[in-house]
Amino acid sequence: MMTRQERVLRNAVILLAVATLMLGGLLFWSLRAMALLKGETAEGEASDIAAAGGQPVTDQDWTRELKRKHGDEVLLSMLNHIVVGKEAGALGIKVTDEEIERELKRGMSGYGSEEQYYSQMESELGLSREELREETAYRLTLQAVATAGITISEAEVDDYLEQNAESLMPKKQMQLSIITTETYSEAGEVMDRLEQGEDFAGLAAEVSTDEESRQHGGNIGMVEEQDPFWPEDMLKTAAGLEAGDIAGPLQTADGYAVIRLEKLIVPEQPDQEELRRMVRQQLKLEQAAPLQQVERDLRAKYDTAIYIDNSLQD
CATH class of the missing domain: 3.10.50.40 (Chitinase A; domain 3)
Structure with missing residues (x-):
């Protein structure tokens, strides 16, 4: 189970992570349904996918219900991934494997083991290890895009550490x-x-x-x-x-x-370099526009268009 660690520093980041991962789980869970909506049913796949009391449930029934309930969220998530990727490319931003591994390791803090963490992410969010890695990469890319051009001085980091020193240390x-x-x-x-x-x-x-x-x-x-x-x-x-x-x-x-x-x-205490990096990132995010606004602005910047009948979402 996850407990509350490093509250002052990490609250905003954790809340963002949970929201993003939940949407990410929905995205990956629904990819097959979106493919089916485009007519990309696998060759030879049976039309009926389930039955109860002798009444079948078809692929069409299933995907129609998925689209009705979750279509908007899934589509926006797919578009966000596209436009954030385009903006990252334009800014020369590339999230490294080391950054992804470091973020995943931070997410595991408070779990009994790495296996327990991935098992809980699978059961709660429906994300496999690879899918969780992809969503972590997206979140880090979005944060880098949102904070591009924002600089934080060493003095600002020093002040934050002085005021929040005890709260920043992970607890037993x-x-x-x-x-x-x-x-x-x-x-x-x-x-x-x-x-x-x-x-x-x-x-x-x-x-x-x-x-x-x-x-x-x-x-x-x-x-x-x-x-x-x-x-x-x-x-x-x-x-x-x-x-x-x-x-x-x-x-x-x-x-x-x-x-x-x-x-x-007894959690490992972060070294000073890592601690300062975390503080600097948090201070940047506090100055940046809300991440949902960044996604919305990027969809407008890259001329996002949706060609579906809104009645499909009713």
Whole structure:
């Protein structure tokens, strides 16, 4: 699970990334449908693609529904890729493989592993590794086009770092399990039973008052060490544990808790050069026009035309 890291620096970039990747997933998911709309059905492909209760669903039914619901978004995304590519070529902008890999690595921060990151992108956004790479390249290209000609002084970077130094450092990530109780004595009994060898997940399912985590054996997933949604003292205690350690009773807003640290991830601290590059890019984006406006302006600049009947989108 992804947690909130480097909030001050990365909020705008993360929000943009999510929006772009979701649209990108829609684009790639719908490419076959758009091809079919042009009459490019694969040779020998059956007309019926599904059936329920003896009633078939044809390629035409499917693609018509895709076009009706998502046609505008997919078409605009395709046009944006074209015009941004043209503008990047005119400006001599080319995103390198190193930049793409660096951005993907940043996106993986907070996930248990690279495989977990790609698996979640596949399940949530429908993007394969290659498709995710292509959309990352597009996003970086769009940002480079939007910020072309904007310069940030070293003094501006220094000022930003001075004001946001602590917020820029990635935080520890902790995978926690929890058992909550209404009273201190109940939490003490939980500690006693755990010390006698009872299974944490089984005990959480039996006695925990937290409905959501109880259904998962007490597991609450990955939590950042400064997550504002959990008690500060509990997170400080958890950050000082080793994997498998149990602590409690700990006071919470609604009672008491016993926690177990399942896994601790201490992220690699960015070097100064990388940190300054990230700050410089963020400051450039703050001065640039909104990225959707950049795409809109580029569609106008390159004489974009749409030759479809708008009623198809009704």
